[in-house]
Amino acid sequence: MLVVFDFDSTLMDGESIDILAKRYRVESAVSYITKEAMEGKLDFFESLTKRVAFLEDMPLSLVQESIQNDFHLMNGAIECVKTLRNRGHVVVCFSGGFRIVTESFKDTLGLNATFSNILHHKDSKLTGKVGGEMMFGDSKGNMLQNLQGVLGLNKSQCVAIGDGANDLSMFHYADIKIAFCAKEILKQHATHCIDKKDLREVLNIVP
Template sequence: MTKLCVFDFDSTLMDGETINEISAACGQKAAVSAITERAMAGELDFFEALTARVELLVGIPYPQVLSICHQLPLMPGAMETVRTLKQLGYKVVVFSGGFRQATAYFGEKLGVDAEFANILHHKDGFLTGKVGGEMMFNDSKGKMLQRLQQLLGISPEQTIAVGDGANDASMFPFAAKKVAFCAREILQKQANVVIQEKDLRLLLDYL
C-alpha cells in the first residue's frame, strides 16, 4: 500500500524562513521576521501576513532572489530522512506557504515526489511585491492534502504530516501521524508526535 509523508518547507526541511532571508536584501528583515513569527504562532491570518510581507520585497532584483533561494541551509538530516522514507515506500511531498523559487530547487535536490508552493511575481527583472499560488491561506495545506490523498488513493492512516507553524495545523485532521517539528506551541498542542531537536532523522524513530 502506498504511503504518504508531507513536509512543510520553511523551518522544517529548511533551517530558517525563506522570506526572512530574501527580505534582508532590501533592508526589511526585521519587519518581515516580526510578521512571520506572528503568523506562524497563529496570531495573524496567513493570507494577510503573506501579502503584507511580500509587498515589502518590491524592487529586489530577481536574480538575487534566486541566488538566495538556492543557498538556503537544509535542516540537519533532511536528505537522509527523505531518502529513507522513499526506500520505505513513502511518497514524499512538500507543501509550503513560501515560494517555488526555493521549493522547486530543493525538491529536486532532495528527491521529493512533488512540491506545492506560492510564486513570487517578478517583472522586468525585479520583484513586484505580488504573490500568487496554491498555498496562500490558513487551510490551503489541509485542502491540498485531501486532494492528493484522493488522487493517489492514500488514507489518513497511511499519511504523515510534518510542520512547525499554525498554517500546518490544517493537515493534521487528515494524517495519522501529526508531527510538530521544533514547532510553535499552537501546533504542538495538536500533534501526536513532538520533536524538539533540529534533526529530521528523529522522525524515523516514529515510523
C-alpha cells in the same frame, strides 16, 4: 504512505521570506509579521501578502543569489527523505513559501513533488505580489485532501510534519502528526513532538 513535510523551518532551516528579506535589507519589517503568523496570531493570507509587499523591486538575480548562498537545509533532511523514499513512501512538501525556492531544492532533497506559492515578477524584478496554491490558513489541509483523492489514500496512510500554525489544517487529515521544533499551537494537536533540530528523528516515528 504519503509523507507531507512543511518546507520553511522544517525541511529548510529558516523562513524563506525572512531570508530573502534579510538579503534585501527589509528584515526587521518582515520578521515580526512572520513570528506573529507562525504563532497563529495573524491570518496567514494577510500576513503573507503584507510580507511579500516589502520585496517589491527586489531583482530576480538577488533572489537567486540568496537561494544559492543563504538557504540551508535542516540537519538530516536529505537522509530523512531518502530513507523514507527507500521505504516506499511518497514524499512531498507543502509550503506557504515560494516555488522558486522549493523547486531549487526538490532534486537535492529527493522529493516527489512540491506545492507552494509564486512570487510574481516583471522586468526581472519582484512586483511585491504573490499567488498560488498555498495562500491561506487551510490550504495545506485542502491540498492533502486532494492528494488523498488522487492517490486513493485515507488518514491512516498519511503523515504530516510541520512547525507553524498554518500546518494545523493538514494535521486534521493525517493520523501521524509530527510537530518539529514547533510553535506551541501546533504541539497541542500533534501525536508526536520532536524538539531536536535533526529530521532523522522522524525515521524513528514513521515506519
